[in-house]
Amino acid sequence: MIVQLLTGALGSVGFGMLFHIKPKYLPLAALGGFWGWLVFLLCRELWGGVFFPTLAAGFAVDVYAEILARVCRETSTSFFVTSVIPLIPGSTLYYCMSSIVEGDMLNAWRYGRDTFLYALGIAAGMSIAWAICYFTRKVHESKAV
Amino acid sequence: MQPITQYLPIFLDMGDELLSSGAEIFRVEDTLNRMGYACGAVQMNVFVITSSIVITMECPDGNARTQTKRVRGNGGNDFTKLEKLNDLSRSFCSQPCSPADLRQRLSEISRTRPTPFEQLAGSILAASSFAVFFGGNLKDGLFAGLAAVLIRLLHKFVRPVCMNEVTFQFVASFLTGCFICAGCRLFPFLHMDKVMIGDIMLLIPGLMTTNAIRDILIGDTISGVMRFIEAILLAAILALGFIGAICLFRRF
Numbered sequence: 202m203i204v205q206l207l208t209g210a211l212g213s214v215g216f217g218m219l220f221h222i223k224p225k226y227l228p229l230a231a232l233g234g235f236w237g238w239l240v241f242l243l244c245r246e247l248w249g250g251v252f253f254p255t256l257a258a259g260f261a262v263d264v265y266a267e268i269l270a271r272v273c274r275e276t277s278t279s280f281f282v283t284s285v286i287p288l289i290p291g292s293t294l295y296y297c298m299s300s301i302v303e304g305d306m307l308n309a310w311r312y313g314r315d316t317f318l319y320a321l322g323i324a325a326g327m328s329i330a331w332a333i334c335y336f337t338r339k340v341h342e343s344k345a346v
Numbered sequence: 347m348q349p350i351t352q353y354l355p356i357f358l359d360m361g362d363e364l365l366s367s368g369a370e371i372f373r374v375e376d377t378l379n380r381m382g383y384a385c386g387a388v389q390m391n392v393f394v395i396t397s398s399i400v401i402t403m404e405c406p407d408g409n410a411r412t413q414t415k416r417v418r419g420n421g422g423n424d425f426t427k428l429e430k431l432n433d434l435s436r437s438f439c440s441q442p443c444s445p446a447d448l449r450q451r452l453s454e455i456s457r458t459r460p461t462p463f464e465q466l467a468g469s470i471l472a473a474s475s476f477a478v479f480f481g482g483n484l485k486d487g488l489f490a491g492l493a494a495v496l497i498r499l500l501h502k503f504v505r506p507v508c509m510n511e512v513t514f515q516f517v518a519s520f521l522t523g524c525f526i527c528a529g530c531r532l533f534p535f536l537h538m539d540k541v542m543i544g545d546i547m548l549l550i551p552g553l554m555t556t557n558a559i560r561d562i563l564i565g566d567t568i569s570g571v572m573r574f575i576e577a578i579l580l581a582a583i584l585a586l587g588f589i590g591a592i593c594l595f596r597r598f
Contacts, residue, residue, distance in 0.1 A: 208479040212547070215472025220368070220423040221460035276432050278368060279425035282553060286472075289552030292480045295543045298585040302592055320552065324559030331564065 202242065209287035210235040217283040226279070229269060233284025237262040241288060252318045258288055259326025267334045281327065290319035350386050351411045352445040354403055356452060357381060358415040361392075361399045363456050364431055368423035370557070371395070371566040377435045384439040395569045423553075430455045462502070469494040469548055477544030486537050489529055490544035496525055497548055511576075515583045519549055523591025531595065542588065549584055551577040 213234025217227050240261040244254035262284045263277070270277035297312035357378050364374045374394045382390035382403055389404040402412040434451055443451075473494035474487040482490070500518045508514035522545055530538040554577040561570030 205479055208475040212472050212475035212479060215468045215470070215475060218464050218468030219460075219472060220425050220468075221427070221464065222425040223429065275429050276369070276373070276425075278370065278373070279428060282368070282423065282425075285553075285556065286547075287476075287479065289547065289550065289556075291476065291547040291550050291552065292543045294550060294581065294585065295539060295546055295588075298589050299539065299592070301585070302589050320555040321559055323556045324563060327556075328560055328563040331560075 205242075206235055206238055209238040213283050213286050216286045220279070220283065222279050222283060226273070226275075229280065230283035233262060233265055233269075233280060234287050236265055237284050238287045251315050252322045255288055255319050255322030256326040256329075259285065259323035260330045261326075262288075263327040263330035263334075267330065285323060285327075288319065288323055290316045293319065350405055351403060351409070353382075353385050353448070354401060354411060354413050356445060356449050357401055358399055358413060359456075360431065360435075360452055361394060361401075362415060362417055362419075363427070363452065365394070365396065365399075365417055366419040366422055366424075367427040367431065368425065369428055369431075371561055371569045372564065374399075377432075380439050381435055385442045395566075396572050424458070424460065426460070427455060427458050430458065462498075466495065466498050469498050473497075473544045473548055475544075476547040477540050480540055480543045482537050482540030482544065485533075485535065486540045487544070489526075489533075489536055490541045493522055493526055493529075493541065493545045494548060497522055497545065512579060512583055515549065515580050516587045519584045519587025520590050522549070523588040524594065527591055527595035546584065546588070551580040551584075554580070 210231040211234075213230045214227050217230035222230060237258050241254050241258035244257045248254060263281055266277040266281035266284060269275075269280045293312045293316040297309050297316060300306070300309035300312060360381070361374050361378055364377060369377075371394050375392045378392045378394075378399075378401060379390045382392070382401070386406060387403045388406055389402075389410075391400075391402040393400040396417065398414060398416050400412065400414045402410060404410045434448075434455060438448065470491040474491040477490035478484065478487045497518060500514075500521060504517055505514050508517060523542070526538060526541050526545065530536045530541070554573055558570050558572075558574035558577055561567075561573060563570075
């Protein structure tokens with residue numbers, strides 16, 4: 202588990218380099234990858250399943266990215282994308298297709314469904330966080346006026 | 347005082363650059379709207395989807411002008427460029443500069459590219475870490491890194507001669523799959539599934555899928571659907587490439 206957290210963080214850094222974020226933000230990308238996977242693991246312990254843990258992790262990562270975006274005065278996209286990388290369902294996609302090769306349709310369907318649920322969970326989590334951030338910003342602005 | 351419609355082609359190029367550096371649809375629309383109002387337009391109508399940009403600008407003198415741009419590139423990610431574009435739009439909104447000035451600053455930004463070395467190092471690091479992340483050991487990680495070098499090379503030399511992204515995806519995943527299968531045949535102590543997953547992470551359109559669903563959820567439905575179908579296609583082709591390689595190596 203520790204290994205996963207560390208390699209997840211390293212993977213985030215790798216993608217950060219690939220996506221050309223500024224070198225001074227690479228440690229933040231690592232922290233983001235670590236944080237996202239930590240939330241995912243904790244929630245999976247708590248609730249089980251796939252959808253709700255990824256939803257929570259997507260939410261947590263987007264909040265992290267929004268906070269950093271305010272602090273560093275940069276776009277939240279670059280922090281969000283690099284931090285969310287460990288959650289991307291590469292392994293379920295692989296097992297889905299290896300099941301297809303072996304003719305095991307039951308497992309293929311199960312892994313395929315998980316792959317989709319991961320993607321949906323991340324997107325839904327981030328959309329919820331995004332909506333809340335927008336809302337607080339508007340409330341803030343209307344108070345200022 | 348120059349007519350403000352001179353800004354229009356520059357805005358279109360700016361939108362193109364934003365899209366190709368990984369900005370979301372709503373961000374592109376928002377940025378172009380703000381910049382338009384900043385330089386004095388009475389009304390800005392910006393419509394952006396992943397493959398085209400339409401801007402209608404109404405000037406204070408009552409004239410209006412519409413211009414469209416077809417966007418061909420399909421969304422890479424370059425966050426240094428994105429930040430620079432963001433800074434440019436922010437400084438333009440607080441203090442508009444002349445069209446020529448804006449054009450020059452934009453073309454300076456569009457020249458920023460990640461160095462090949464950075465990309466190579468990033469790919470190797472990512473593939474190796476994810477091979478270990480999904481349960482491989484250190485040797486699997488190293489071999490996944492080696493395969494990542496192959497992916498990078500394919501990207502550099504094969505991508506330009508491929509018809510489109512889908513063709514390239516097939517070629518890349520098939521050849522990478524063959525490489526990994528051959529490697530695992532030569533060195534039986536490697537875990538083929540872990541190595542493959544590590545390298546799949548580099549090719550999988552996972553971000554694209556997430557972005558597509560996000561776009562749909564927040565209301566940019568057309569872009570979301572377009573991107574979603576593209577992502578599904580790429581994922582299917584990726585699976586096909588790897589399945590092809592596995593089947594081929596199973597025959598002997």
